[in-house]
Amino acid sequence: MTTILLVEDDKNQRLLYDEELTLEGYEIVTAKDGKEGLEKVKRQPPDLVLMDINMPKMDGIETMGKILSRNKNIPIIINTAYSNYKDNFMSWAADGYIVKSSDLTELKNKIKELVENKRQ
Numbered sequence: 001m002t003t004i005l006l007v008e009d010d011k012n013q014r015l016l017y018d019e020e021l022t023l024e025g026y027e028i029v030t031a032k033d034g035k036e037g038l039e040k041v042k043r044q045p046p047d048l049v050l051m052d053i054n055m056p057k058m059d060g061i062e063t064m065g066k067i068l069s070r071n072k073n074i075p076i077i078i079n080t081a082y083s084n085y086k087d088n089f090m091s092w093a094a095d096g097y098i099v100k101s102s103d104l105t106e107l108k109n110k111i112k113e114l115v116e117n118k119r120q
């Protein structure tokens with residue numbers, strides 16, 4: 001089973017994504033901020049990381065950099081409410097950049113694409 005680390009500081013978003021992605025057949029591990037997410041990657045590297053940018057303690061860009069410096073083979077999707085970060089060259093290291101929406105189709109399709117590419 002594919003394991004996704006969901007790093008999201010908003011409790012309601014975390015619950016929604018956890019439920020929706022579990023229904024898609026993924027095992028979901030959650031973290032409420034970048035620092036906790038990084039600790040979970042160190043303990044048990046996931047197959048994919050889905051992460052917000054604006055979070056307390058350690059933002060998504062810094063967390064992504066630290067994850068990729070440890071393991072460049074973990075696909076990372078930035079999932080944020082702010083489209084302006086897409087122009088930030090630091091976010092270009094992500095394998096996907098999805099602007100949050102009530103319709104999770106784009107997010108689910110990107111996850112499926114990256115998981116399939118990783119298996120090949």
